[in-house]
Amino acid sequence: MYIYIVKRLLFLIPTILGIILIIFAVMNVTPGDPGRAILGVSARQDEVDALNHQLGYDLPFLQKYVNYIKNIVTKGDFGISYFTKQSVFDEIWPRFVLTIKLALCGILLSTLIGVPMGIYAAVKQYSLYDTIPSLIAFFIASIPGFVLGMVLLYVFSLKLNILPSYGAKTIRHLIMPVFAISISAAAQNMRFTKSSMLESVRQDYVRTARAKGLPESTVIWKHALKNALLPVVTQIGLNLGLLICGAVVIEKLFSLPGIGGLIVDRISFKDEPVIIAGTILIAVCFTIVMLIVDLVYAYIDPRIRAKYSRTSTK
Amino acid sequence: MGQIANDVILDIKDLTVIYKTDLETVRAVNNISLSIGRGKTLGLVGETGAGKTTTALSIMRLLPTTTGRILNGTIYFDGQNLLDFNDHSMQSTRGRLISMVFQDPMTSLNPVYTVADQIGETIKHHNTALSKGEVSAKVDETLSMVGILPSRKNEYPHQFSGGMKQRVVIAMALCCEPALLIADEPTTALDVTIQAQVLAMMRDLRNRLGTSMLMITHDLGIVAQTCDDVAVMYAGEIIESGSVEDIFTGERHHPYTIGLFNSIPNLETSVKRLKPIPGLMPDPTKLSNGCFFAPRCESCLDICRESSPPVTSGGFHRIKCHLCGYDGR
Numbered sequence: 001m002y003i004y005i006v007k008r009l010l011f012l013i014p015t016i017l018g019i020i021l022i023i024f025a026v027m028n029v030t031p032g033d034p035g036r037a038i039l040g041v042s043a044r045q046d047e048v049d050a051l052n053h054q055l056g057y058d059l060p061f062l063q064k065y066v067n068y069i070k071n072i073v074t075k076g077d078f079g080i081s082y083f084t085k086q087s088v089f090d091e092i093w094p095r096f097v098l099t100i101k102l103a104l105c106g107i108l109l110s111t112l113i114g115v116p117m118g119i120y121a122a123v124k125q126y127s128l129y130d131t132i133p134s135l136i137a138f139f140i141a142s143i144p145g146f147v148l149g150m151v152l153l154y155v156f157s158l159k160l161n162i163l164p165s166y167g168a169k170t171i172r173h174l175i176m177p178v179f180a181i182s183i184s185a186a187a188q189n190m191r192f193t194k195s196s197m198l199e200s201v202r203q204d205y206v207r208t209a210r211a212k213g214l215p216e217s218t219v220i221w222k223h224a225l226k227n228a229l230l231p232v233v234t235q236i237g238l239n240l241g242l243l244i245c246g247a248v249v250i251e252k253l254f255s256l257p258g259i260g261g262l263i264v265d266r267i268s269f270k271d272e273p274v275i276i277a278g279t280i281l282i283a284v285c286f287t288i289v290m291l292i293v294d295l296v297y298a299y300i301d302p303r304i305r306a307k308y309s310r311t312s313t314k
Numbered sequence: 315m316g317q318i319a320n321d322v323i324l325d326i327k328d329l330t331v332i333y334k335t336d337l338e339t340v341r342a343v344n345n346i347s348l349s350i351g352r353g354k355t356l357g358l359v360g361e362t363g364a365g366k367t368t369t370a371l372s373i374m375r376l377l378p379t380t381t382g383r384i385l386n387g388t389i390y391f392d393g394q395n396l397l398d399f400n401d402h403s404m405q406s407t408r409g410r411l412i413s414m415v416f417q418d419p420m421t422s423l424n425p426v427y428t429v430a431d432q433i434g435e436t437i438k439h440h441n442t443a444l445s446k447g448e449v450s451a452k453v454d455e456t457l458s459m460v461g462i463l464p465s466r467k468n469e470y471p472h473q474f475s476g477g478m479k480q481r482v483v484i485a486m487a488l489c490c491e492p493a494l495l496i497a498d499e500p501t502t503a504l505d506v507t508i509q510a511q512v513l514a515m516m517r518d519l520r521n522r523l524g525t526s527m528l529m530i531t532h533d534l535g536i537v538a539q540t541c542d543d544v545a546v547m548y549a550g551e552i553i554e555s556g557s558v559e560d561i562f563t564g565e566r567h568h569p570y571t572i573g574l575f576n577s578i579p580n581l582e583t584s585v586k587r588l589k590p591i592p593g594l595m596p597d598p599t600k601l602s603n604g605c606f607f608a609p610r611c612e613s614c615l616d617i618c619r620e621s622s623p624p625v626t627s628g629g630f631h632r633i634k635c636h637l638c639g640y641d642g643r
Contacts, residue, residue, distance in 0.1 A: 125380075126380070203421065204416060204418060204421035204422045205421065205422055205423055205424040205425070207376060207416065207422070208416060208422045208423070208424070208483070208486075209424065210376055210408070211374055211376060211408055211409065211413065211414045211416070212408065212409035212413070212435065212436040212439065212486065213405045213406060213407065213408035213409030213410055213436070213439060213440060214405070214409075214435065214436075214439055215405055216401075218439075223424050223427075226424075226426045226427075227424070227425065227426055300426060301425070301426055302425070302426060302428075302470040302472070303425060303470070303472050306470075306472070306473075
């Protein structure tokens, strides 16, 4: 098992090298340059070229690639932003922390709301506990998060004036954004959990559990739920991955300085160091989340565990 | 129910079960009566879809809650009507007094819990006073009883073969030494050599523990090997019942029973071809007023299409047929 984890983490290295290469290549073939973006359309071409040279942007892209990796490996240096001339790491880290905070809170909330409601709806299928929440979930899942965010802003900031509408200084600033990103995820979670539970409670082993004389609560929470969790865990993992890189719209709406927004802003300036470092962080997060999902899988299902230990002893 | 003698463990009277959906009503079990003597084994025989499993699930009160409905009848177990039990007393009956072995051992064990966990759970649930160590000792004992090394108890179901899994399922059913064991085609999913082993083991355990048994099967060979009494089911009705001797060597039979015997190879008499029963079982959503077997019956009379045949009996042997019954024709 440990060998498996180490293997997966080692696999991060080629992944990251690949990502950096792709970004440099994409930056190389797309039009525009940081010099022009910073100095503006009215600047003379020789000034622009001078600035590009000064930033190191005019080097061949393979050379930039090798230099960049060398700097990371030998000095732990992610470079200097073309645009703000600040250390990329210092610029990205606080934003990254904020995004992670937002994503984790969002996932926690969406899981706490969605999963129990899904279980309950499956157990009480066709009753009001099923139909009403399912209907609401269906409705909510089809509303984009930013629409919900605007409604929240209107009600709680503009009308009631009880929550701040922008910034990220305190926990209170995070309440509305977290709600906005987690409600539709919660609706998805509920629908997923419900269908997975419905399948699980029809299995033969659930009937066996009833035939043993176990009370209904044990049958559901012990025998049916553990088997139903696998697809739900995947869904939660994917959602977390999406929230880390995809909360841009919500971040913009609530003026939160998150990492997604930063990357989007800097793409227009071709600020390679920031874009690459941000992407690396997101990729690492995504990989770790997926690893955790796989580990949870193995924890839940002994058949998967057996498969991992077999591959790791080879 | 004064007429229930003390030597009868299970007595079903006039049981009728339907599955009702918005679209149709499936008449799965129609007015059946059967009884199992204490320590005896009753074989419930019939084709797929004859209502055998539905009968078993009715006894366990495990019919699908949204569709299955018991319309009529009583199921007396040890002098008490199971249909009057509330959920709680039914839960303490299942697994402790009546337990059930299901058809497919591949799917009837929970893949995410160890074998020891699943057997121990039953023991612990029905004997709350036992300590962890005692439960564990009982698990070991039950496993060795069905011929599985107790050292394998912490393995998961996927690590066992099909025959071993069925042994585990049987161990789970017998761990509280129930008075009645319902075995729903316990060997159908297993290959022939393993079938023989599992059957021999079940017979042995039944004799040792004195368990009464309801053996559901479509295999007359299994009936001959394990049962004392037989009930033949067709389209939700019991069309013939009696002792194993009545059914296997008796003179009078329901045409369906004769058909069943003609469809299995016999080593003693030489027949060139097997003679299967033509046609299919009637659609249980559209049952006729007459004898349900009439459309497939070679000796069908006019009356067979019009009215349901009465049950006539000669001693313990009962036949539900216009032609072959005990009423003199």
